[in-house]
Amino acid sequence: MSNTLEGKAVLVTGASSGIGRATALALSKSGARVAVGARRADRLKALTEDASGEMLLLELDVTDRQSVDDAVAATVEHFGALDVLVNNAGVMLSSPILGADTTEWTRMVETNLLGSMYMVHAALPHLLEAKGSVVQVSSTSGRVASATSGVYAATKFGINAFSEALRQEVTAQGVRVVLIEPGFVATELTTHITDPAIQAAAKSMAESMRTLQPEDIAAAVVYAVTQPEHVAVNEILIRPTDQT
Numbered sequence: 001m002s003n004t005l006e007g008k009a010v011l012v013t014g015a016s017s018g019i020g021r022a023t024a025l026a027l028s029k030s031g032a033r034v035a036v037g038a039r040r041a042d043r044l045k046a047l048t049e050d051a052s053g054e055m056l057l058l059e060l061d062v063t064d065r066q067s068v069d070d071a072v073a074a075t076v077e078h079f080g081a082l083d084v085l086v087n088n089a090g091v092m093l094s095s096p097i098l099g100a101d102t103t104e105w106t107r108m109v110e111t112n113l114l115g116s117m118y119m120v121h122a123a124l125p126h127l128l129e130a131k132g133s134v135v136q137v138s139s140t141s142g143r144v145a146s147a148t149s150g151v152y153a154a155t156k157f158g159i160n161a162f163s164e165a166l167r168q169e170v171t172a173q174g175v176r177v178v179l180i181e182p183g184f185v186a187t188e189l190t191t192h193i194t195d196p197a198i199q200a201a202a203k204s205m206a207e208s209m210r211t212l213q214p215e216d217i218a219a220a221v222v223y224a225v226t227q228p229e230h231v232a233v234n235e236i237l238i239r240p241t242d243q244t
């Protein structure tokens with residue numbers, strides 16, 4: 001028997017666009033009560049209006065520990081529990097290492113890696129109480145690094161390492177850790193790249209294939225968090241069929 005999401009309390013970070021938005025909507029459609037966090041409140045407001053079920057809007061900056069703690073506390077206060085954390089917020093500011101703007105490195109490490117760790121730190125006591133799940137959105141770049149993705153890949157390799165340590169620490173207490181590793185998904189992610197050559201390369205890569213859609217990843221998340229309690233889906237690697 002599958003583990004229903006009906007009435008479950010879920011927090012999705014980076015829910016204002018792309019994978020986070022689609023995942024929040026899919027979880028809501030499956031009956032979950034969903035707290036949606038990101039910095040752009042206007043986007044979150046539009047999302048809550050599109051949702052079928054109840055959503056809680058949270059202005060959240062994952063790089064700010066206080067903001068993270070406040071978001072988790074507000075979710076638990078509003079819903080009375082936290083059953084699932086979807087740790088999805090992230091930025092990809094690809095560039096060659098030589099001559100890179102290191103403030104972009106700082107942003108990626110603070111958002112993708114440290115921000116994701118802060119979220120787990122704040123959510124874990126509640127997930128332990130609920131015997132819940134944490135979904136860690138990593139990337140194919142968490143498995144294989146490539147030129148111009150050095151720091152982004154380092155953050156995603158870091159997420160994979162952190163997730164495996166977390167899994168070993170909490171699985172015996174009933175908390176499941178799910179690592180999702182998407183390939184190329186059509187979202188705004190690449191639009192924030194500041195290097196024009198890398199930006200153009202990302203665009204032509206997208207045009208060369210049938211990319212994944214955010215909903216494809218949302219479906220993987222819903223699958224992973226609706227398995228029976230004795231089944232832990234630890235890792236899902238999901239690429240476009242056309243991506244080599």
Ligand code: NDP
Pocket residue numbers: 013014015016017018019020037038039040041043060061062063088089090091092111112115137138139140181182183184185186187188189190
């Ligand atoms: P988007 O750019 O569409 O979404 C990124 C989300 O992260 C936005 O909602 C953004 O919201 C949020 N975010 C960024 N910085 C912060 C912050 N400091 N605090 C809170 N939220 C933040 O990209 P995707 O949907 O593609 O990316 C989602 C995740 O999926 C990322 O972790 C990404 O690395 C990963 N991924 C994406 C792939 C792809 O091909 N698209 C492939 C593999 C992994 P806001 O700006 O409003 O704060």
